[in-house]
Amino acid sequence: MGLSEGDQAPFATLSRDGRAGYAELAAATGWSDSTVRRRLTALRRSGVLAFLVDIPPATLGFRTEARLWMAVQPSRLTAVASAMAEHPEVSLVAMTTGPTNLLAAVNCRDAHHLSRYLTERIASLDAIRTMETAPVIRAVKRAGAPLPL
Known part of the structure; x- marks a missing residue:
């Protein structure tokens, strides 16, 4: 349709x-x-229309958000994406093109939880060649309308 x-x-x-x-x-x-x-x-x-609920992670106790841009060995991209999709910290995982080929949005309780997630969970995925981590310092818009500044 x-x-x-x-x-x-x-x-x-x-x-x-x-x-x-x-x-x-x-x-x-x-x-x-x-x-x-x-x-x-x-x-x-x-399937053209779906209603999704977008709850700010901080409301659920996840006060630290980050975006991860990763360069993953192409032959292992699907396996790494699937593994990350199973992590409870991950709210989005998407295959991309360009200098990095995998994007993930992660939600952690605090900076210590994010550090442990990066150094223990992500570090164990040996097909990841490089990773750039960008903490979200302020969400200006979520699904739908802009947030008040």
Whole structure:
């Protein structure tokens, strides 16, 4: 199932407020509540639309976030990505191109936990040739709307 031109209005509304109800989406589209409900149900069933909950890691006690850019031996890239996907600290792992070919977002309780994660868990993955670690000092935008500055 593909998107229609009319799908842009409810998507724009949902990107601002993922909790928008059918009445608000109907007002944004000019459709009836039942049309909005049917369309969103069809988009969800087809896999085009998914609702995700984005909870700031600090809310769950993970006060240290970091992004890892790694250069991994190409023949082992899938294995390393799969291994990292099993780590509870990892919220995102993605294969990329360029000077690095693997990106990970990690969430740790504190700097000590991040240090242990890097020197014990990641260091044991011997196919990683190089790694750059960038602590997140402040999130300005998460999925959806910008955060207050």
